[in-house]
Amino acid sequence: MAADYGIAGHVAIVTGSTSGIGFALASALAEQGVHVILNGLGDPAQIETNRRELQARTNSSIRYHGADMTRPDEIADLVDFAVREFGRLDILVNNAGIQHVSPIEDFPPEKWDALIAIILSSAFHATRAAVPIMKAQGRGRIVNIASAHGLVASPFKSAYVAAKFGVVGLTKAVGVELARTGVTCNAICPGYVKTPLVEAQIGDQARSRGISEDRVVDEVILAAQPNKAFVEYDHLAGMLLYLVSDMGASATGAALSVDGGWTAT
Template identity: 75%
Template sequence: MAVDYGLQGHVAVITGSTSGIGQAMAASLAEQGVNVVLNGFGDPAKIEADRAALEQRTGVKVRYHGADMLKADEVADMVDFARREFGRLDILVNNAGFQHVAPIDEFPVETWNNLIGVVLTSTFLATRAALPIMKAQGRGRIVNIASAHGLVASPFKSAYVAAKHGVVGFTKVTALENARLGITANAICPGYVKTPLVEAQIADQAKARGIPEDRVMGEVILAAQPNKQFVEYEHLAGMLLYLVSDMGASATGAAMVLDGGWTAT
């Protein structure tokens, strides 16, 4: 039985939503009647095809903004684009990110700066742009897709771990500053989800650890998760929908963990 979360007519911006987790989050919101603004890189023809298909399947309005998360003016314009198109902004999902695996002393400085920029700084920039709109409305929901790596560390992922820890901390500050304004901010901290980002790590992890690629999945990627199962998109969507609905009004400043027991060990 489908659950109605009372989101019909709301408006959401989801960064990094042309593939993987972000794309699944956008679909889950659209299925609840939320008009969405997609964002991300990829083949323009595929992005347009996916946008049109989601719009046709759900009956909501789906738009695309190609903001580069490393450019402050483009991030701000993406958020204002939602206001210009729909007259409001109810939900911001900060999801954009990428991964690079290397020892600290071999980690490229430019890659460090870009990763921190895309994962952490863009979360600040989009939130900064969204808050005035949400304050004027007297309601808003900010959900930052962090990671179990926002709570614990793994070798060879220094920039990603640092950025995701920063996202969790930034989420708490956002929640405290806006606790009496009808605006909530929470982080979702999943364990490993089988996304293109995770699959792309296999070769890098094998090289960094000196093991064959066929051993990486079980011995490295899922080694930390006691249930030895990937987190499913549906699990993340359920948490997202709860947080952005009225049912999630008392949840703010929280790091919602969906990691198969990883951080319990």
């Protein structure tokens, strides 16, 4: 029997949750009886299929809201949508993100602006809208999906690293500010997760370098992770469920590494 985290009936928003990490986290919440609002990009028919399948599998109510995470008004409406649909909001998971890799002197300014908007500013706007609801309830959980790159840097990822460092800073400030309200704010900092995007990068790197995919994983992708293993979706889900449950009530303003030892070295 799966562990019961005591959050059945709660309501969650997970941004960037139509695939990858976001959908895995949304699924973990739904499996605990949490009503979830999905958000993100993708083929509308596929999003609807995934929504229906998750709802049927978990018996939780699953909704979708297509807020553009670069638009503060749409982000505010996403939060309002939760209250309109369910009358409350208990959990906000700020997960939306994109990536662009380039030397700083060649980094397109529009890509910088997009990464900062989608990764950092969207977390601010969603948190700003959610906090009054959670404070009025006397309880709330905000979990920001940051990255090992919110704690240490890598070359050619200036915007991503800056945005993720910003997410960690936002997490600390909000956690301290809300420490006596019953609302917590924490960041999960994953190492490399084998998402579809990363799987594609492995093949591309193998072809461009003329080496095997196994060598790419060991020597390139996971070069900085001492355990040489991808972070699994379940590992992130376990941390999320702890943080949003009553067991996580004393954790706030924390940046919690799930990175195979990457940031310990």
